[in-house]
């Protein structure tokens with residue numbers, strides 16, 4: 715896959731290098747796995763490869779950025795201050811999208827929304843958002859109970875794969891007694907609950 719530079723002003727190889735410099739080797743391996751899984755879904759569901767590759771390679775870009783810098787962005791960009799009650803696990807999506815826009819001049823809203831929503835999803839998600847959300851869950855390096863079922867579902871229905879991973883993640887968080895980000899409940903209501 716060769717970038718046209720319509721969406722980011724560097725080659726895929728340069729982007730890989732930039733991403734590898736801000737995270738552990740283990741996380742970088744995960745990111746490359748997300749790209750692989752996402753490109754397979756992009757082929758199946760006929761979505762733009764270049765946008766999907768960029769979103770995948772950047773989705774966890776902010777995961778190891780300093781909390782202080784992330785807090786500053788929440789405040790300076792007038793983001794929802796409720797975010798301050800959470801940590802990087804929640805910030806690296808929405809705050810990461812802003813950081814990426816600023817550092818890489820990415821302005822495409824489908825790419826930025828896919829990064830923004832990859833952790834807790836959103837009630838309405840376009841195909842690129844859906845693909846990154848699912849790819850993050852099923853990428854080849856992931857090993858946990860249910861991942862094979864999620865991979866199988868993703869081949870027949872992206873929507874069913876989203877419902878499955880959303881429910882599993884929420885159940886897991888509830889078992890751990892951690893604070894649930896309200897948007898995660900909205901995603902559950904929209905994608906898991908039968909209408």
Ligand code: GDP
Pocket residue numbers: 744774777803804832833834850883887892893894895896898
């Ligand atoms: P990763 O960045 O590839 O590790 O995966 P994600 O971005 O999907 O998730 C990052 C972390 O946030 C995971 O440990 C999730 O379990 C956790 N997480 C997701 N939703 C919530 C939530 O509503 N509340 C809390 N406290 N953690 C969450």
Ligand code: FE
Pocket residue numbers: 773774777806832833
């Ligand atoms: Fe993430």
Ligand code: FE
Pocket residue numbers: 832833847850851
């Ligand atoms: Fe995820």
Ligand code: FE
Pocket residue numbers: 744748773774850
């Ligand atoms: Fe990830």
